[in-house]
Amino acid sequence: MSGSDVIVGVSGGVDSSVAALLLQRQGVSVAGLFMQNWADDGSGLCRAEDDRKDAVAVCGRLGIPIHFRDFSNEYMEGVFKHFLSEYAAGRTPNPDVLCNREVKFKHFLDAALALGASRIATGHYARVVRNNGRARLARATDASKDQSYFLHQLGEAQLDATLFPLGEIEKTEVRELAREAGLPTAAKKDSTGICFIGERDFRDFLSTYLPMQDGEIKDPSGVTLGTHHGVYFHTLGQRGGLQLGGVRGRDQAPWYVVGKDVARNILVVDQGHDSKWMMSNVVDTETMHWIAGAAPATTFECLAQTRYRQAPQACRVQVNDDGTVCARFFEPQRAVTPGQSLVLYDNDICLGGAVIARIDAPVPDALAV
Template sequence: MATARTIVGMSGGVDSSVAALRLRESGEPIAGLFMQNWADDGSGDCRAEDDRRDAVAVCGRLGIPIHFRDFSSEYWAGVFEHFLAEYAAGRTPNPDVLCNREVKFKHFLDAARDLGAQFIATGHYARIALDDAGRLQLLRAADRGKDQSYFLHQLGQAQLAATRFPLGDMLKSDVRALAASAALPTAAKKDSTGICFIGERDFREFLGRYLPARPGAIRTPDGREIGQHPGVFYFTLGQREGLNIGGVRGFAQAPWYVVGKDVQRNVLYVDQGIDSPWMMSTVLDTEAMHWVSGAPPAADFECTAQTRYRQEAQACHVQVRDNGTLHVRFHAPQRAVTPGQSLVLYDGDVCLGGAVIATTDAPLESRAPPHPKDVPAA
């Protein structure tokens, strides 16, 4: 059998299945590769074996070979240890971004080359194009509701040159229809959601295995204690669920939201109102920026940005500092911009790159909140 020119990352889901189908129908010599990125922790919640069986079944249906690689140790070192360190510091990391950079477009790409392939392909919803200067661009997918360029913003020219996204021009509904017409075993399989190594299980229970509970006070921004939390690292800005705050005397019967975290003092700050001014910010600063093209378009420019996935792109002004970090000012206030998450910049459909959010000018970040000992309990 001729060596496959492209190795398709087979996840056991419908998207990678159709990516392989489209490449095979185009006449491309392909093979599949199933990556195991998380070692079974004995909880019974790991779906890797089911996904592996589905990947094998799809490759059998398509008549292509399939390879297997265990990247769980690389995932632990490159993704999970960072994930834990960020949560322990009170930040909210995005493991999908790191997984793409450290595993899928690094170790998977290396494995494909070891197998003699020139390219890898995945079921991501994104596109690749050339600009007028001959540089590769990462573009949003045709299906804006499924676009995954946000999670791919750490890719550079070398990775894009070796990558194919066969679903970039498709709608998700058409992907499902094509899978069904080809009788692929994954045609009706439910999409996976959430963080891959946590799956369907309770997030707090999972994180508690690695970061022991450290209960503390839940306080209002003016310092009044209104409850207890199991650990500030279990919560993220803008979160409503899991606070377990009942009726509080002197306050309306309205939901409470996380508006700040003080890890050093072990205090979780909450307020009422989905758009509480305590969680709004206009300015942010980032860690070192990654540019898809290799360089910024200018030292000072206007573009749009997302501070989380599935957010409408927001107009902003960007200043690139000499050390590679960014200072960004949005045209309108932004809700619950969260340190540890990714800021991703766009020029229309073109993803310029992204960086980890370091700080914002949200009220509880830009000034120290009242120390709990100085304020009586409610």
């Protein structure tokens, strides 16, 4: 048994380190738990061992116990296999959303409760607020770091058992608190991108699981401009990595991915940041997860995000009988991507979200059957 009331998921980063520090300063009995979510794949690029050492050093500095759990099998089954199947289908998944639902707020929470803790805490930038005694997920005070988008699959029971100590402070303050406390992670660079890919090239990583297959890059009218190595390596709105360079007879403006056909291995590109081929107003989803357990109404207006770091956009939501939703945005949305998540908000309160299934962007002639 841990003997600790709260167990913090210590990742070896500055955010989780300061989350533990703040709880300790509040007089909470705290322990850390380091989760290994990815087995070493022999690339030499996995950061897990370095992160583990930093987590140990932080807990040592704070004088709190630390526990270790290997969730790599659970991550493989609950997150990574889905990640690969989505890319193979030509969609662009968000593994952070699944990791939070399947690992951090499921297996980690279960492990913490088994150790005798009553709650868990993480270094996420988000808040839990109470509405008539019920737990709700809210945006963090630091809007530039808010991570509620990635947490939209949580339920009321999980939120009831979770603390987000960083929810009401700014990132700059987090760094300063870490420096003042002498935490070894104070100056550590924030991790970016997908955890299991690390610093390696995304296409190189994905090609070890999904075979490269050369295909044509076409403009919207169907004119061939070049070749690619596999449509799964590209996502809607993408600018880099196309290796088109200057195309004879065309403007020198950048090219963007505006469509793809997995079956025929065709990638369609166009010039113009806001090409009409990647603008949509209507988004249909898979089954919606409502944090409160049910939709606020059958039809309602709210704010929504179709990707992280997007400014909230106004829309009207229709809840369908099968649990899916149709969101109609008041302004056209750029590069909405199937496989990503549509997350709904009532001001700062996250209502829930779902995987984007379809959009109404026009289909380029190059992809017309």
